[in-house]
Amino acid sequence: MEKPYVISQELDLPGVSREQVNLNEIDNFRADLDAELTAMGRNTYWVNSDVISKDINKILNYTKLPVVSLDSRYVQSADQYLGISRGVDQALNDVGYVPRADYPPVQDQLDSISKLGREIVLVDDVVYSGEMMEWLAAELAKRDVKVGAVVCGIAMYDGLAKLIENDIDVYGGTLFEAVEDEICERDFAIVTGSGRRVDSLNANALYFDPLYGKPQQWASIPAEATDEFYINSLLRSAKLLRDDVQMESIGKFVGYSGQGNAKQRIAERLKLSEAQL
DSSP: OOOEEEEEOOTTSSSHHHHHBOGGGHHHHHHHHHHHHHHTTOEEEEEOHHHHHHHHHHHHTTOOSOEEESOTTTOSSOSEEOOEEEEEOTTOOEEEEEEOTTOOOHHHHHHHHTTSOSEEEEEEEEESSSHHHHHHHHHHHTTTOEEEEEEEEEEEHHHHHHHHHTTOEEEEEEEESOOSEEEEGGGGSSSTTOSEEEGGGTEEEOTTOTTTSOHHHHHOOOGGGHHHHHHHHHHHHHHHBOTTOBHHHHOOBTTSOOSSBHHHHHHHHHHHHHHHO
16 A cells, blocks of 8 residues: 655644635645645645644643744644754755744754753654654753653654654654655645745745755655646645735745735746746
């Protein structure tokens, strides 16, 4: 049996992305995306945003430790939010962990966490390889802070096993033994938080963009399908966004104008991309 290609929903959650999109278009966005991925041979498995949120918050109801969340979409009452993501340089090479847009340097954020107490709970929507949580636990240990537990909505067996080997308890909702990939829904659209952070440019590189991103490596899109998938992703984004949304309210993306009406900027990118591809 083919491994599942897991997609975690989030566009309908409270927050910035939800304010940018036309809620009536979310189902169309998902259906069209699912059809295209399925045609590529991907065994898509969607995890509902309500399920992720309920699983995380149900577990958090049992802890009295300070809660540090890596995702504000699912946890509305954390003691601190940690804005950290996997970063790349301008050549799209991995450079480790960097702060998300509008967050202070990672080390400053970790110093702030140390003021919450000697033991905390870390929360994220997904634990994939477990490497980020392992790194965070080691960095916090240098500050005499113990990660008492990791709570997540989705967990992969390898990531869960890695944390358990490091004496970190893990509590998750939906567990997968093995997957082809796991992608957050926002990374298939031009919305706030989409893409991988290029800290030196103060911008994000879109997962689905073969000109300024790595759809094969970052989203397991077959090489022969990347160009068409990119064009279709731009078209889906244009339909998904509200007519009045401005690019500056969404964020900065490598290769895209950061000013003006978002749908107009996407239309310009479409014309240019069709000539470049």
